[in-house]
Amino acid sequence: MRQYDFSPLYRSTVGFDRLFSLLDQVNSPDNAVTYPPYNIERTGENSYRITVAVAGFSEADLTIETKENTLSIRGNHSAPAEGEGAPRNEVVYRGIAARAFERRFQLADHVHVSGAALENGLLHVDLVREIPESAKPRRIAINGVKNVEAKLAA
Known part of the structure; x- marks a missing residue:
């Protein structure tokens, strides 16, 4: 299987370290455990x-x-500790x-x-x-020029 070098991506990205670590783990021999x-x-x-x-x-x-x-x-x-329960079978x-x-x-x-x-x-x-809630998308209301002028006049 191919090994990829992600080091050039580390120079131009911020906060993706975890993603690159996960990609590196895909090819590791530890994943052969079944x-x-x-x-x-x-x-x-x-x-x-x-x-x-x-x-x-x-x-x-x-x-x-x-x-x-x-x-x-x-x-x-x-x-089980020695002497506990029934005798163990061979x-x-x-x-x-x-x-x-x-x-x-x-x-x-x-x-x-x-x-x-x-x-x-x-x-x-x-x-x-x-x-x-802080991570969910939210709609931002757009205030028109008339609404801003009305608020300034008040």
Whole structure:
């Protein structure tokens, strides 16, 4: 795959550093990670759902956090202490992956997590884009010359 050099664009742009970093990450070898599998769905005009297959993980084994437009989902099996619960069986073949993982998602501006649920081995993370009033487009009234003269005369 080709590598692009974005350094000439850094000279003539301001505030696009994050965009260029995201483009650089597309070609990084970290993107080859395929565990655990996930889906991203659009559930409404301004709502999304990320579904991650986390078979074998409990709620206590999973951590979800957001920081600076990055959503991180981590899974780490907690091993039971010696002497707790039923005796462990010897595993003859392990086909269900139970390894620790961390999956990161870059979120757009004004997108935040509205909830999460673990159901039938699937972790559902709901996201909502809420644009603040100050960032929404607004109509500006145009004052004609007559209106300005009337206000000055008053």
